[in-house]
Amino acid sequence: MSWKNHLRGDLLLLLTALIWGSAFVAQKVGMDHMGPFMYTGIRFALGALVLTPLILYFGSLRPPSAAGQKSPSILLAGLLSGTILFVASILQQVGIIYTTAGKAGFITGLYVVIVPLIGCLWGFRPGAGAGVGAVLAVTGLYLLTITDGLTISLGDSLVLACAFMYALHVLAIGWMAPRMDVLRLAALQFWVCAGLSLLVGLALEELTWNMVRSAAVPILYGGVLSVGVAFTLQVVAQKRSPPTHAAVILSLETVFAVFAGMIILGEALSPRGWAGCALMLAGMLAAQLDSVYPVKKVLVDRIRRLFKQTH
Template identity: 55%
Template sequence: MNTRALRADVLLFLTAAIWGLAFVAQRVGMEHVGPLTFNGIRFALGALALVPLTLALEKRRTPGFAGADRRRMAIGGGMLGLALFIGASLQQIGLAGPQLAGFGLEASTAGKAGFITGLYVVLVPIFGLLLAQRPGWGTWVGAALAVVGMYLLSVTSDLTISFGDLLVFIGAFFWAGHVLLVGKLSPGLDAVDAIKLSTIQFAACAVLSLVGALLTEEITLPGIVGAGPAIAYGGLMSVGVAYTLQVVAQRDAQPAHAAIILSLESVFAAIGGWIMLGEVLTTRGLVGCGLMLGGMLLSQLKP
């Protein structure tokens, strides 16, 4: 392995770790603010965090380069922001322990949410059937493993699933739809326009989340201050830093390496939940996680 490829793998590993530990931050933040407030501020910070990267890449552009059509960027960014808003909201509400407990409902854990959200990598090629794509055997075997793993991880012996896990699972469908939208909108975009598109979608998600928070949640300064470290991690590290690392790394990374390393996001979520939040997975849950991770890898490596 050459030096550039090794550096890329290290950066992708850091990206997976940052994204995985973000589930811990999301869970902690729910002790102080509502889920929409958390997401609104988080994605606003994320959009601002990408501005320096955009400006730096803009300077490297060929003089006189026109760039992508602004109308396409605005409409596409808005559509991506809507899909991101729904997926992120379902995920965040599913992690909202104190809020769901007030209704007698059980929230998801950081580790379980990480693995369940990761199911989008299996759903994407299956949804591709609607676009006349033909998934290979790896997708179907991976989907079967993921379904069995999901059952072992989230469905209890009396055939019930927690409300939080169910919301996170529904959110995975919107994450998959988001990926398909990216696939439709990104061809022909250079690096600068791709990051501009991401900035627009994060800003759109932030606006939708904050409007929803103003209508449905109580926003207080002490709450925001209390959730400050978790919000900062979710916005600056998970969105700004990790996204930048991914963009830099995937220029030199081998696709197979990238697929395997980024799938470790769900593993880091489980490890972070165990170390920082005291979350414990049963043997049944660990087997389920293993099957789900195997299904994710098969779906990506043998699509």
Template identity: 45%
Template sequence: MIILGKNKALRADIIMLIAAAIWGFAFVAQKDAAETMEPFFFNAARFFIGASVLMPLVWYLSKRNTTSIKKEVSTKKLLFAGTVAGLFLFTASSFQQVGIEFTTAGKAGFITGLYIFFVPLIGIFLGQKTNSGTWLGGFLAIIGLFLLSINEDFSIEKGDLFQLICAVFFAAHILVLGYVAKRMDPLKLSLIQYIVSGFLSLIIAIAIKENIGWDAIIITAVPLLYAGVMSIGIGYTLQVIAQQHAKSSHAAIILGLEGAFAVLGGWLILDETLTTRGFIGCMLMLIGMLLSQLLPNLSLKKAS
């Protein structure tokens, strides 16, 4: 039984690593798409694609008719929770896609990854306890962000600032999901939030008169399909499967590699480079994000 448990944990770690790689390379797809497709129309298209990928899985699991307390939640509550989550997801994704036009895929990946630190920080204002690990990790992450994004005149690039705002909203989105996902079907919840985010993005795209048409979709087909099918549809599904057996400490480490994969993808595909200062900043941010997640877990283990 112990060996079986280890195999499940190892398989979960491998699946989570694949998900982190998919999400990391998605920044490359988003950066590439920014050249040929306007941000809100791109987000609308990829969320609708992601929803269409997830829909058959939701339908299949519903047909299996497995008993679950989460299924007893009314449709009204499910729709409300999905709409609230969709609002946060829409806001975070909007800042991310608008900002990525003005920064590199690698920097966008690392700065967005700061949501790992912002989650416990925002939790403080919601009455959740924190500890020295969170503050130490946050301090290192801020130094890393300074080295990566702050110029000599102490100004921050527009794209990097948007990614930072995006990280805050992603953290709020995670906290919302952390509360409601325990009470209802997470896949149905995700499907609703994708549809809500897609419609909101499409409404804004029409309102600000973005170039909406098949020409943009055809030209951007490859990065669009990757961002929709792989990042949203498959990536999320892999995460759900993996987290059934993954340890939280392992998840923090592996998902934290998303930024590293973004840098790798930017270097391999887009010929992006990092200065020595930027590389050190990335490493400090990664260490800080991991410490903010791992030290609380280590403290709990020692206490028990």
């Protein structure tokens, strides 16, 4: 693949990270006008509506590797992934009411570190990068969120729980996506998440046309751009970029979340907070080193070469 194709893929991934990072601002502003369940439900319904014509246009995107395999039911898969997505999204949406958009972006991004750690339960042995990444991320999380008396705010704790749920979602999608049509799975999980959110919202929250009109921009950004367009950009871009390479670029979502919060909402971080963000970003990147760069093998090879040179 030519360097131009790689560059196009990287630019699309960078745009995706920018949209996702800025969406934290839209989510926070949306809470000024309506409840978290209603906002989440309308947002994901719009995302599903954006994906529907793409499914009709592209047809089936079932991976060739799935041919001849006994695949799980896409309805069950969509119900499972959509339910996990619903819990993760609501935890994030409620948490963002009580914390800043920038902090929410960084804490949510911890799922990159949590995924290989949860993978241990399935017999996956994370390498050195995951271990180093976990230490850096936890240290950064402490600096960013823990205050006097070793307390963590309600908003930060809810978003941290959201990061664990997103990690479960990544693992579930990682198992299901190679076995079925990815666009149909995505749209189905969006509809499940939207349906659950709207059902709870109708029971617990008020919704009027004035609320929807006042929150129109955050809803459109969070639904059409963040859910529908950004997901599609990611799928298109990852045809040109390796998954691990793509993950590194998408990690910049957390950085964009901080800067969007500063520029649009006037949020500010203390020097301690900036140090925490830097450590967390380093931890997210380190957690991917084992797949981007074979750390253990390289270290062994270098030690062997050094040994030969000295003897």
